[in-house]
Amino acid sequence: xxxxxxxxxxxxxxxxxxxxxxxxxxxxxxxxxxxxxVSRQTVNAIENGRYDPALPLAFRIAAVFDLxxxxxxxxxxx
Amino acid sequence: xxxxxxxxxxxxxxxxxxxxCGTARDRxxxxxxxxxxxAWGISWIAAQRWLQSGKPDGAVAWLITVxxxxxxxxxxxxxxxxxxxxxxxxxxxxxxxxxxxxxxxxFYMLAIQIFQAAEILHGDIADATAxxxxxxxxxxxxxxxxxx
Numbered sequence: 001x002x003x004x005x006x007x008x009x010x011x012x013x014x015x016x017x018x019x020x021x022x023x024x025x026x027x028x029x030x031x032x033x034x035x036x037x038v039s040r041q042t043v044n045a046i047e048n049g050r051y052d053p054a055l056p057l058a059f060r061i062a063a064v065f066d067l068x069x070x071x072x073x074x075x076x077x078x
Numbered sequence: 079x080x081x082x083x084x085x086x087x088x089x090x091x092x093x094x095x096x097x098x099c100g101t102a103r104d105r106x107x108x109x110x111x112x113x114x115x116x117a118w119g120i121s122w123i124a125a126q127r128w129l130q131s132g133k134p135d136g137a138v139a140w141l142i143t144v145x146x147x148x149x150x151x152x153x154x155x156x157x158x159x160x161x162x163x164x165x166x167x168x169x170x171x172x173x174x175x176x177x178x179x180x181x182x183x184x185f186y187m188l189a190i191q192i193f194q195a196a197e198i199l200h201g202d203i204a205d206a207t208a209x210x211x212x213x214x215x216x217x218x219x220x221x222x223x224x225x226x
Binding site for chain 1 (some may be wrong): 100101102164165166167168170222224225226
């Protein structure tokens, strides 16, 4: 499932449903960022797949949407 | 009509940079840190000039010498507090910026010694501080660009 990036680290590509879940609730990135107590830039980077959150933030995201982490973050098998 | 929810494209570089200060708490912490950095810089320059011009001695000389260090310690304390309180991605960008600045600074120090030994270039190793500061800032800009 994983692949090695240019530095040789095993990387498991992830995709997430953050943008869809946010849109369903009609929340802006700023609203979600406030709820998560992170910067809007962080929310934007996660949505764009530029940054994968660490477990504590992933749990916080799951709690905000009242879902499990697996419901939001999925391995990108494409 | 496009709402913020519809904004699916990545932010522009300048938009990201302007918003890279993070949350309100981050902005407050950065402002406090910048204030102490500014005080450090001013007191350092003032102390240098005063010590070079008047050569004060005794308690006054000690006070002049130590005051920039107090401001430096406060700046360091408030920077560490900012790092601890900011979110994980901003912290990663900052740490990558610090690693970049440290690496370039060490590279500069080692390189300038070799160049001086070879009498190719006559730089000042004291400039490494400025090189570190500038490359730290460049590292943060690059990190902001990478995670935009």
